[in-house]
Amino acid sequence: MRNELLNNVLAKLGIDQLSMMQQEAEEQILRGRHDVVILSPTGSGKTLAYLLPLIQLLDTSDDEVQALVVLPSRELALQSNAVLKSMGSGLRSQSCYGGRATMDEHKILRQNRPQVVFGTPGRLNDHLEKGNILAHHIKYIIIDEFDKCLEMGFQNEMAKLIDCLPSLERRILLSATDAEQIPQFVELRRTDRLDYLVDDEPVNERVKVYRVDSPEKDKLGTLAHLLLSLGESQSIVFLNYRDSVVRTDEFLRQQGFVTSAFHGGLEQQQREDALYKFSNGSSTVLVSTDLASRGLDIPQIDNIIHYHLPLNEEALVHRVGRTARWDASGKTFFLIGPEEHLPEFVHSDVETYELMPNKEKPAAPRMATLYIGKGKKDKISKGDIVGFLCKKGGLQTSEIGRIDVAERYAYVAVRREKMQQVIRLTRGEKIKGVRTIVEPVR
Structure with a gap:
């Protein structure tokens, strides 16, 4: 049994x-x-x-x-x-x-x-x-x-x-x-x-390690250039301070990237929103302190980017451990400013990553996240939400992604190009006989 x-x-x-x-x-x-x-x-x-x-x-x-x-x-x-x-x-x-x-x-x-x-x-x-x-x-x-x-x-x-x-x-x-x-x-x-700990190798052998040289001490331009070269793949950008997370996130949004910001100073709901958007593919970049280096179970993270260098080997282990989970492979990038050097505890083979000419604009995520103002206490299930979005929102099931139903609300990922259609068609509509709010999670 x-x-x-x-x-x-x-x-x-x-x-x-x-x-x-x-x-x-x-x-x-x-x-x-x-x-x-x-x-x-x-x-x-x-x-x-x-x-x-x-x-x-x-x-x-x-x-x-x-x-x-x-x-x-x-x-x-x-x-x-x-x-x-x-x-x-x-x-x-x-x-x-x-x-x-x-x-x-x-x-x-x-x-x-x-x-x-x-x-x-x-x-x-x-x-x-x-x-x-x-x-x-x-x-x-x-x-x-x-x-x-x-x-x-x-x-x-x-x-x-x-x-x-x-x-x-x-x-x-x-x-x-x-x-x-x-x-x-x-x-x-x-x-x-x-x-099962390995003493002499802090970076998984399935992770390719790169250095990216920034010509300026302020590495934001180099970071944006790198993210453009990585296209639609999912990336976490690690920084050592909350204020730096806010500054970097605002800069990337101004450049057209769809990001999620994550640090310990955010309200609980803001943190949950950020993780949900990133994990369901509604944002391609998670900008975070080392708070995101442990305890997150997001299986498909392609790239780990060290905007600020890790403070020690343990921090490196936990950051890079977000990628190449199970049998997957991944990449990690160290952004090195004019006065910086690669940390001594990085023992892996490190290649220099050559940045190609910029693409015109960042790749948009495939999905967008919607908030639905009803949840388990309203007897709402994932099946109810799929039916509601298909019948009232004009979606096909193939256009609906991950659904999470909490006690008083639900999150659902939908194809980005269909988001405004869903919001327009479901305005004032009922789910299981009860009117609800449907709005985007920014």
Whole structure:
């Protein structure tokens, strides 16, 4: 039965074969009895490494929370939750994080009755204290990006969380870097340690490495020239400061690029909008601080561009880990100003990238993102949205891309050239008998 479930999930995800790390993780988590520590590079599929055995261990007929997944950011909580939902395992799940009312999450917990909850440490503690999640029923705790949780100062919150889970049977820790010592509060017992980190090569061998020389200290013109040469491919531009992200994003928009800006100073909804547009192909460039270097599960990122050079080797590893995920290939570009040098920790073969004469204008993304003002609480499903857009908006199903339905709203990607048509035709129309707003996500 479990093999059948696994085969169905892998077929649904379009995965032919698991990596060695994922196979070993499944074996140790599913058939072993010890706690498990998994060390594996960014982009190697650690989310599936713990989710695939977890869906085989949990009881879909039990309506209580059986597993907590602790994560350092709301983005990773949302994305990991989305991965589990996409697996079609029969398990119910929910993401919980700061920035929205705890009471709203409690209502969803009560209605949804999830068996798995993905959350940030502080918010999970809040729900446990209030009895919104029953501590005595939880058998498994997974701490993903464990090193990042420590780096962000969540020690006390994690210690408090683990201390109030009396029925824990297994602890599973995952990290892309090797922590020198795991703090005692984790209460690890006998441990199976799976180490797939590579010591001497921070850049994946499937990533081609280039340097792009800028004749000026202000590298914006060189960046625009490079992006023009990359055409429709998806690129992340990394900078070290929030103000630089804002400045660079504004410049690229003025040049005609369709971009998404992402940094820690944005409101939660702005960050979610930015990631959604980039991941569904509605923007071709994500301009970001290193906040986007970890915890994002966007499979088709072609290029990583270092506008500001990474501060250390660890930052480089996490940035470049956004591309060449699974068996894909990718490219990374270092923009080098007149007074800059390639970092010493870049050991890969580096080619000089020659910029060709500019094209006339940036390539437009194939898709655009629409906001629909109704969601799950209005009993709206993805099928309802497809029917609405086809019947009222005049679209073919082939012109509709990724759809995400939240509690009170939905996002949908449509062919860019059809966006204005949809907005015009759906103005004042009803979806499932209720009038709704349809507007573009800028």
